[in-house]
Structures are given as structure tokens and as C-alpha cells.
Amino acid sequence: MMRTRWCTLLLFSLFLLFSMGCAKPSPSLAELAIEGDYPQLLQAARAEFSKHYASGALYYIALAQQRMGDNAEAVADLALYFSLTEESKVSLAARQLAVQVAGEAHQMGMVASQAAYLEAGNALDLEEAKLYYQALLSLNRRDEAARVFATYLRQTMDPLSYARMLVQGNAPLSMVKESCSNLPVQEVVQILLLASSKVDDRQQAQAYLSYAVSFENKEMATDVRKDLYTALYEFSRKSDARVQANKYQSLIQSLP
Structure with a gap:
């Protein structure tokens, strides 16, 4: 997310927290966040929460944790923020941060619940809509996912981007295959290579392996074939x- 947007969200969040009557966090928290001094922000926000139990400080704790790469802790602190803050006083910025952080931490229940609030407030942007769609698919809420896609995404995505989004959202292979049906072979290989880095489940890897094998005999450039063999190796290994796996490893090594 661009720095300017972070600044806007932080200032807006601070305004909401003050104007809605929450116990006030230190004014320096917003300044530290805008300056990007996240270790100092984390320390100051924790001290503020320990002293006053102001739920708004938890937003800044989570923000600092997210920016420092600790998404799991950020999700936990945002969950505490939501539990301690009256629903009407939850800041827009906290909901936006929750969608992003929970998406990065694969906590799809939080993504879906907070994105729903953003949608109800007409505050759902394109990236949040993508995460919302992926979360709904992951939660097997297909009808809601179809509505979100039709409302926010259909006119904004090319077929390759749509296929990528499905893989990143761990959508069923049947949906991925359908999305790839009209893609040129080199783009299908891109999707398979992406999936090979995302799939961890053995049964899912076997299913992808069976699908990927069907492309072995298709015409493609050498670099594309190498990517295909790399995907096949990963699916076989997993x-x-x-x-x-040994076969595809040898084939990879045989190509320039």
C-alpha cells in the first residue's frame, strides 16, 4: 500500500478514535506511524495500552506488527481491539488493516467479517474486494463470492489475473481449471508454477499433478517448458x- 494512503488512514483513524469518545491514545502514536518508526511505535503503543487500556492503542500495536512482518501477532491484537471496542466506534482504518493483515495471515474468517463491514459502509476498495472474494471461496461461501466478483471484480480483471487470484485464494482446482480453459499454454504454465508454490496439501498436490501432466506434450518455448517441469517437480515432491519428482528434476537440469 502506498505511503500516502497509510498516512491518510492513520490520520482518519486517529480522528475517529478521538471523536467517538474512546480513551485517547498518545498523540505521538499517529506521528510515529507516519514517520515509519515502527519499533518505537510498537513500544509506545504497548505502553499506552498497559497504562490506560485504550483500545485504540491496539490498532497501532497491530499496525506496527504488520509493518514489521509479524502478521500472526497483528491478527491477535486486532481481534482484541474488536472485542474491546464498541462496534459503532471501530475505526474504518482498523477494519481496512484487518482485511489486509488477516489476508496475509490466511485468517479468512476475519477477512470476510471485516470486509463485509467495509462493503456495508461503501468503503471496499479493489484490493480488499479481491481478498474478500478469496476469503469467501476459502470459506465455501460460493454464492456470496459470486456476488462480490460480479459487483467489484468482473470488469477490472483479465483472465490471467482472475486465474492468479483463484490460486492465491486457494480456490478449488475445478475453478482454476475453468479459468485456464481459454488461456494460452504459456499463461497456464504461469498459473501452474504459482500453484506449485502455494499448494501444501498432499491430496491437492496430487490433483494438480494430474492436471499439469496433461500439458507435457503441448508445444511451448524452452523457458516455458522449464517452468512446467519445475511445477511438475514441486507437485510430485509434495x-x-x-x-x-526425480524424473522432472532431471528434465529441468537437461534444459538450458
């Missing part, structure tokens, strides 16, 4: 198909 599905414990050692003989196939």
Missing part, C-alpha cells in the same frame, strides 16, 4: 511421488 504428493510424495518420488520417482516422478
Whole structure:
């Protein structure tokens, strides 16, 4: 997210927290956040929360944690923020941060719940809509996902971007295959390579392996074929198909 947007969200959040009657966090918290001094922000916000139990400080704790790469802790502190703050006094910035942080931490329940509030307030942007869609798919709420896609995403995404979004959201393979049906082979290979880095489940890896094998005999450039073999190697390795994994590893090494 661009720095200017962070500044806007931080200032808006501070305004909401003050104007809605929450116990006031230190004014320096917003300044530290805008300056990007996240270790100092984390320390100051924790001290503020320990002293006054002001729920607004938890937003800044979570922001600092997210910016320092600790998404799991940020999710936990945002959950505490939501539990301690009256619903009408929850800041827009906190909900926006929650969607982003929970998406990065694969906490799709939080993504869906907070994105729903943003949508109700007409404050859902494109990136948040993508995460909302992915979360709904992950939660098997297909009808809601279809509505979000039709409302916010259909006119903004090309077929390749849509396929990527499905893979990143851990959508069912059937949906990924359908999204790839009209893509040129080199773009399908891009999707397979992306999926090979995302899939961890053995059964899912086996399913992807069966699908990816069907592209072995298709015409493609050498660099594209190398990417295909790399994906096939990863799917084989993750599905414990050692003989196939060794085969594709050898094929990768045989290409320039």
C-alpha cells in the first residue's frame, strides 16, 4: 500500500478514535506511524495500552506488527481491539488493516467479517474486494463470492489475473481449471508454477499433478517448458511421488 494512503488512514483513524469518545491514545502514536518508526511505535503503543487500556492503542500495536512482518501477532491484537471496542466506534482504518493483515495471515474468517463491514459502509476498495472474494471461496461461501466478483471484480480483471487470484485464494482446482480453459499454454504454465508454490496439501498436490501432466506434450518455448517441469517437480515432491519428482528434476537440469 502506498505511503500516502497509510498516512491518510492513520490520520482518519486517529480522528475517529478521538471523536467517538474512546480513551485517547498518545498523540505521538499517529506521528510515529507516519514517520515509519515502527519499533518505537510498537513500544509506545504497548505502553499506552498497559497504562490506560485504550483500545485504540491496539490498532497501532497491530499496525506496527504488520509493518514489521509479524502478521500472526497483528491478527491477535486486532481481534482484541474488536472485542474491546464498541462496534459503532471501530475505526474504518482498523477494519481496512484487518482485511489486509488477516489476508496475509490466511485468517479468512476475519477477512470476510471485516470486509463485509467495509462493503456495508461503501468503503471496499479493489484490493480488499479481491481478498474478500478469496476469503469467501476459502470459506465455501460460493454464492456470496459470486456476488462480490460480479459487483467489484468482473470488469477490472483479465483472465490471467482472475486465474492468479483463484490460486492465491486457494480456490478449488475445478475453478482454476475453468479459468485456464481459454488461456494460452504459456499463461497456464504461469498459473501452474504459482500453484506449485502455494499448494501444501498432499491430496491437492496430487490433483494438480494430474492436471499439469496433461500439458507435457503441448508445444511451448524452452523457458516455458522449464517452468512446467519445475511445477511438475514441486507437485510430485509434495504428493510424495518420488520417482516422478526425480524424473522432472532431471528434465529441468537437461534444459538450458
